Amino acid sequence: MEVPILKxxxxxxxxxxxxxxxxxxxxxxxxxxxQVVKFRSRAVIVDVTAMDVMDSFASRTLREIAHMIxxxxxxxxxxxxxxxxxxxxxxxxxxxxxxxxxxxxxEGLAYLNERFRITK
Amino acid sequence: xxxxxxxxTDIELKRTEEPSELLRELVAHLRQNRTxxxxxxxxxxxxxxxxxAMTKEEIFAEATSVYDSYVEALETEAFEALQAYARNLSxxxxxRGVETHEVVGIVLLLRDVLARSLFAKYQTDFxxxxxxxxxxxxxxxxxxxxxxxxxxxxxxxxxRQQQEAIRELSTPVLQVRxxxxxxPIIGVIDPxxxxxxxxxxxxxxxxxxxxxxxxxxxxVAAMDVTVANHLVQTVEASRLLGATVIVTGLxxxxxxxxxxxxxxxxxxxTVGDLQGGIExxxxxxxxxxASITEPN
Numbered sequence: 330m331e332v333p334i335l336k337x338x339x340x341x342x343x344x345x346x347x348x349x350x351x352x353x354x355x356x357x358x359x360x361x362x363x364q365v366v367k368f369r370s371r372a373v374i375v376d377v378t379a380m381d382v383m384d385s386f387a388s389r390t391l392r393e394i395a396h397m398i399x400x401x402x403x404x405x406x407x408x409x410x411x412x413x414x415x416x417x418x419x420x421x422x423x424x425x426x427x428x429x430x431x432x433x434x435x436e437g438l439a440y441l442n443e444r445f446r447i448t449k
Numbered sequence: 450x451x452x453x454x455x456x457x458t459d460i461e462l463k464r465t466e467e468p469s470e471l472l473r474e475l476v477a478h479l480r481q482n483r484t485x486x487x488x489x490x491x492x493x494x495x496x497x498x499x500x501x502a503m504t505k506e507e508i509f510a511e512a513t514s515v516y517d518s519y520v521e522a523l524e525t526e527a528f529e530a531l532q533a534y535a536r537n538l539s540x541x542x543x544x545r546g547v548e549t550h551e552v553v554g555i556v557l558l559l560r561d562v563l564a565r566s567l568f569a570k571y572q573t574d575f576x577x578x579x580x581x582x583x584x585x586x587x588x589x590x591x592x593x594x595x596x597x598x599x600x601x602x603x604x605x606x607x608x609r610q611q612q613e614a615i616r617e618l619s620t621p622v623l624q625v626r627x628x629x630x631x632x633p634i635i636g637v638i639d640p641x642x643x644x645x646x647x648x649x650x651x652x653x654x655x656x657x658x659x660x661x662x663x664x665x666x667x668x669v670a671a672m673d674v675t676v677a678n679h680l681v682q683t684v685e686a687s688r689l690l691g692a693t694v695i696v697t698g699l700x701x702x703x704x705x706x707x708x709x710x711x712x713x714x715x716x717x718x719t720v721g722d723l724q725g726g727i728e729x730x731x732x733x734x735x736x737x738x739a740s741i742t743e744p745n
Contacts, residue, residue: 407689408691410689410690412651412652412654412655412686413651414689415651415687415689415690416647416648416651416682416683418686418689419683419685419686420682424685424689424716425689430688430690432654432655432658432660432690432691432692436658436691437691440691
């Protein structure tokens with residue numbers, strides 16, 4: 330199942346579905362990294378609201394996406410991490426350091442708008 | 450104290466009196482010398498500095514009741530009444546800070562005082578003394594045991610009750626401003642309470658759509674490494690939900706613990722007191738508090 334990548338102004342939005350295979354995740358990573366330059370996007374929002382469990386591969390992929398996007402000259406915001414998932418990730422040592430996070434999509438957009446309004 | 454090995458040499462001795470008869474004699478003796486033995490016991494209690502939390506009069510009153518229950522238990526060999534009394538006594542004295550060793554100590558003192566008086570009474574008839582002690586000691590030990598167990602059970606009940614009370618003390622997640630939560634933590638944090646705190650905080654962040662959380666731990670004197678780690682994890686988990694955490698009121702001991710476990714201080718946003726924490730939170734949220742009387 331392919332994850333759709335939506336273009337919303339200067340940002341790209343990708344929404345994780347509940348059951349993603351490792352192959353889907355790899356595909357998403359490549360898709361995002363390619364499109365962020367193709368569309369000259371300033372930031373990527375990854376929405377994980379639907380994921381009520383996050384295994385180590387998924388969270389590692391998230392971190393890799395964030396770091397690769399930064400190398401491609403844009404920023405990543407991860408939104409919608411569930412409370413239980415957040416604590417489980419922290420206990421596994423997956424704290425997504427250096428990656429911006431927000432409560433949900435709305436918050437993520439507000440954060441990015443605020444951030445890029447200053448530098449515009 | 451009696452020398453138990455002597456009894457074996459007396460085995461060929463024909464027992465003329467039944468143990469119950471001996472006990473009756475014993476009880477009669479204790480009843481007869483009640484005033485004197487009780488006095489002696491109270492003196493021994495104050496000599497050994499037990500029950501310092503109680504006044505002399507109180508000790509005397511309790512000693513009288515304990516003495517009478519003790520003799521009664523010896524006589525009837527029914528321990529229910531004594532057990533009930535021990536529980537009742539414990540209920541009264543535990544809140545005053547009486548320790549287990551004190552209660553066990555006074556019962557053992559009474560046992561010694563009474564045994565001494567038996568030695569004095571039967572010193573001329575060693576064989577009889579031995580038989581009397583044979584009857585006395587098991588009963589006395591059982592009494593001591595009953596009182597000690599009663600006290601400890603009562604104590605454990607109190608502890609359980611208090612633990613429950615602490616658990617029930619809700620850990621309030623309070624909204625002080627739009628998108629600003631405070632979480633005041635007071636008292637001892639054990640791993641279970643820490644987990645409960647984390648769950649409530651993360652849920653609170655979601656439902657209140659909080660951006661900044663101030664965790665105030667002024668009321669926490671110390672925390673162990675497990676709980677400190679948990680606190681750090683809570684801070685990180687909150688960040689994953691998009692909320693910034695400010696920890697305020699760290700005591701020197703907790704600061705020491707955090708340094709010992711090697712917390713990355715860059716991840717922890719700490720401010721000295723709750724006021725400072727709220728001020729910083731307001732700055733992060735873009736609020737500016739101004740006085741009405743002195744406009745600037």
